[in-house]
Amino acid sequence: MTSAQILVANLVVILLGGTLVGMVWNRRLSACWSFTALLIVAMVTNRLVAWWPATFYTRQFWTAKELALSAIEALVAIELCVVTLRAFPRARRLAIVAVTCVVVVAGLVIVGSSTPDYYAVVGIRMARAQVGIAWAYATFIAVVWWFRLPLGQFEARIVLGFALYLSAYGSLLSVLGWLGWRFYPYVAALDPAASAATIGLWLLAAWQPEAFPARRAIATARP
Secondary structure, X not given: OOHHHHHHHHHHHHHHHHHHHHXXXXXXXXXXXXXXXHHHHXXXXXXXXXXXXXXXXXXXXXXXXXXXXXXXXXXXXXHHHHHHOOOOHHHHHXXXXXXXXXXXXXHHHHHHOXXXXXXXXXXXXXXXXXXXXXXXXXXXXXXXXXXXXXXXXXXXHHHHHHHHHHHHHHHHHHHHHHHOHHHHHXXXXXXXXXXXXXXXXXXXXXXXXXXXXXXXXXXXXXX
């Protein structure tokens, strides 16, 4: 790893750690357990690569890490449907079914895009995984919008961060698959910036007190 890559990795792990501390401080770890697990897994894999690059800075570990994080991201989308819409059974059922269907379809597409070429795996399979999960979050947002449901500030920023980052990251990987590995320096430069911006959004949300006008929002929700 280069010194610049190590610097970015250190910045990202600081942001992740700050987000976790903020969640502990404001008692938000249980707001979405799979999101908490995602932050922990991201921190652990970050340190493995930064501290032991000879062992973990490899294509195989990167692919396994990305697939594991994608699976957890999908679980976050489903868990948010369960925990944030508990007071609205009709919307909750619709959100769980719709988001789960999107995740399953995305998983089937990923499995069906098997290829022995590593660059094709990055540009096709991983890109489809990111875009598919982004659609899961977009589906959740659509259900919340349709029923005019209240969504806490913290949960809303989790969803927004995922929707924006996964869409951008999936698009970058798709371009990488189309243009080849010569486009990798651009991905390597843009992805850490997008990742740091997303985690920074979560960091602010973790530390800010909840300010959502819940009663007014519930009053305007669709029955």
